[in-house]
Amino acid sequence: MNLPPVVSATEWQAARDALLAKEKEATRARDALAAERRRLPRVRIDKDYTFDGPDGKAGLLDLFEGRRQLLLYHFMFGPNQDAGCDGCSMFVDQIGHLAHLHARDTSFALVSRAPLAKITAYRKRMGWTIPWYSSSESDFNVDVGVSPEAPQLDVYQDGESFGLSVFLHEGDDIFRSYFTTHRGVEALGSVWTFLDLTPLGRQEEWEDSPAGYPQTKPYQWWRRHDEYEHADADPAA
Amino acid sequence: MTEHKVGTREEWLAARTALLADEKEFTHRSDELARKRQALPWVPIGKDYSFEAEDGTKTLADLFDGRSQLLVYHFMFGPTVEGWPDAGCPGCSYTADSLDGAAVHLPPRGVTFVAVSRAPLENLLAAPTPSTPPGSCSTALQGAAATTPRGGRADTTTTND
Numbered sequence: 001m002n003l004p005p006v007v008s009a010t011e012w013q014a015a016r017d018a019l020l021a022k023e024k025e026a027t028r029a030r031d032a033l034a035a036e037r038r039r040l041p042r043v044r045i046d047k048d049y050t051f052d053g054p055d056g057k058a059g060l061l062d063l064f065e066g067r068r069q070l071l072l073y074h075f076m077f078g079p080n081q082d083a084g085c086d087g088c089s090m091f092v093d094q095i096g097h098l099a100h101l102h103a104r105d106t107s108f109a110l111v112s113r114a115p116l117a118k119i120t121a122y123r124k125r126m127g128w129t130i131p132w133y134s135s136s137e138s139d140f141n142v143d144v145g146v147s148p149e150a151p152q153l154d155v156y157q158d159g160e161s162f163g164l165s166v167f168l169h170e171g172d173d174i175f176r177s178y179f180t181t182h183r184g185v186e187a188l189g190s191v192w193t194f195l196d197l198t199p200l201g202r203q204e205e206w207e208d209s210p211a212g213y214p215q216t217k218p219y220q221w222w223r224r225h226d227e228y229e230h231a232d233a234d235p236a237a
Numbered sequence: 238m239t240e241h242k243v244g245t246r247e248e249w250l251a252a253r254t255a256l257l258a259d260e261k262e263f264t265h266r267s268d269e270l271a272r273k274r275q276a277l278p279w280v281p282i283g284k285d286y287s288f289e290a291e292d293g294t295k296t297l298a299d300l301f302d303g304r305s306q307l308l309v310y311h312f313m314f315g316p317t318v319e320g321w322p323d324a325g326c327p328g329c330s331y332t333a334d335s336l337d338g339a340a341v342h343l344p345p346r347g348v349t350f351v352a353v354s355r356a357p358l359e360n361l362l363a364a365p366t367p368s369t370p371p372g373s374c375s376t377a378l379q380g381a382a383a384t385t386p387r388g389g390r391a392d393t394t395t396t397n398d
Contacts, residue, residue, distance in 0.1 A: 007278040015277055022273065025267055033256070033263055041244035080318050090342055096335025175243065179253065182321050190339045195346055196271040198306050199279070203346055208272050215346075225341045 002210035004199070042175035049140040051133035052116040058133060060167070060174055065131070069106040070167040074119075074146040077119065078158025079110035079136055084112065084122050085157050089224045092128060094189045096214055109133060113141050113151070126224070144179070158214070164188065191222075288381040289358040300381060302349045310336070314354035314361065320362050351381055358382040 007015075051058045064070045075092070076085035098108055110132040112119055128137050141147035144165060150158035163181035165172055186192045195202040201209055206217040223229075248322075253388070288295045302306045312333065313326035333352065340350045347353065354361060361382055 003279075004276055005278045006281055012278050012280040019270070019273055019277060023270060026263070026270055029263055029266065033259055036256055036259065040256060041242040041249050043246050043249045044243055093338035093342065094335060095338070096331075100331055100334065176249075180260070186258060187264065190335055191342045194308055194339070194343060194350070195348065196267070197274065198308065198346075198348055199275055199277075200347065201271055201275050201308060203342050207268075211277060221345060222342055223345070225338075228341070228345055234239070 001212035009230060037178060040177055042177040045167070045174040045176060047139070047143065049135070049138045049143075051111065051135055051140070052139060053131065053133040054120075061169060061172065063107065063109045063111075063131070063133065064167070064169055065107045067102065067105045067107045069104075070169075071101070071106060071108045072165045072167060073108070073110050074141065074144065074161070074163045074165065075110045075112045075132070076146075076157040076160040077114040077122070078160050078163045079114050079118075079151050080153060080158050081114060082118060083120070083125075083224065084114070084119075085160070085162065086222060086224050086227075087219060088162050089126060090191065090222045091162075091189055092126070092130065092183060093225055094191055097132060098130065107131075111135050111140065112148050114156070125226070144176075285326060288353065290381040291358070291362065295381065300349065300351050300353075304344060304347045304349045306346075306348045308343070308348060308350045310350070310352040310355045312352040314356040316356075317357070323363070325354065325356075325361075353381050 018114055035088070045060060049060050051060075051063070054094065064099065065152065071089070073088075075088045077088070094109065108130060111134075112132070113135055114122075115136045116134040119134055123132055124131075135141045136217065141160070142149055146161045146163055148159040155230060161181065163179055164185060165176055166178035167176050168173065200213060201207050202218070203214050203216060203221075205215045206218060207213075209215065209216065282297060286297050288297070290301065297307075300309070308320075308330075310333070312329045314329070315321065316324045324330070336350065336352075343350050358381075
């Protein structure tokens with residue numbers, strides 16, 4: 001492995017400070033993106049959707065739980081599956097205590113196409129308490145573009161896809177302001193962020209790392225948190 | 238509050254797609270930063286430190302727990318920090334609320350994650366257990382109290398604000 005040079009603390013500090021200047025530039029650029037995001041137009045939701053939730057039938061407005069904004073993660077869980085998507089499961093593991101979002105008048109909910117009974121069982125298995133609703137009796141998933149018209153039995157999670165939608169409401173009027181997926185969702189997860197800070201990175205094949213670094217395919221190394229066979233496995237060893 | 242534009246789905250999609258281009262540019266910029274970060278030089282740690290953990294006294298090497306990489310969260314918990322002696326820093330607690338569930342996914346990449354605080358171990362263990370984060374599994378962050386050096390900070394720290 002072609003590892004970086006070993007230097008004195010002073011030399012390291014100089015190199016680290018030089019990088020810090022670039023990191024700060026990126027931080028400002030991210031702030032500018034967020035400012036642009038806040039100015040996106042929004043789309044009124046003109047259709048009534050009904051979800052099955054822990055407390056019975058719920059409309060989209062109910063998912064706000066009385067708060068002004070709603071972050072809604074489209075969790076891949078096909079109606080014919082018994083366990084939700086492993087990547088979505090890792091994402092949910094990374095969502096912190098919701099009290100901090102609630103403090104900013106923002107709720108968080110998961111929505112999947114699987115029927116509520118399957119969601120309830122899987123949620124219990126994973127030890128999550130985050131509100132999770134089924135859209136199995138509704139067009140919601142298809143309308144927002146995360147589900148095929150009909151479940152596809154030969155595709156992972158029946159062809160469901162994932163992403164984060166953002167909604168806000170004014171009285172009974174509900175608006176969708178944002179949607180992101182793929183690397184946009186990775187940016188929301190602390191596991192990816194932490195790995196980006198380590199010398200070895202995410203250890204995924206697409207990364208530009210020096211020759212000899214351990215690398216495996218993205219989207220394949222993670223497991224549901226109760227399915228890691230060798231939690232101590234170290235690809236660098 | 239100023240009137241915010243309400244558009245058709247097509248208008249929103251056009252605006253959102255334009256923003257997506259900027260977001261992707263930022264993603265690639267972040268990838269490039271990570272690459273530069275990985276190329277940073279390393280500093281050998283030439284001093285022995287010992288830490289008090291729930292299962293005894295540990296060296297810095299012990300904190301790696303057999304893996305090749307270690308992330309240490311410097312959790313503010315000590316006599317000069319808000320909440321002392323019963324609680325750690327509210328801001329660090331806010332950060333740590335999202336770590337319990339994430340930490341289980343780091344060992345498969347050869348990474349161990351621990352928190353280190355200046356407070357004596359008895360204060361770390363006595364602090365009320367944070368309520369279980371909604372998105373978390375049962376794996377708790379392992380905490381360790383830094384017992385040496387007594388005077389001053391072990392490393393120069395940098396902030397990324």
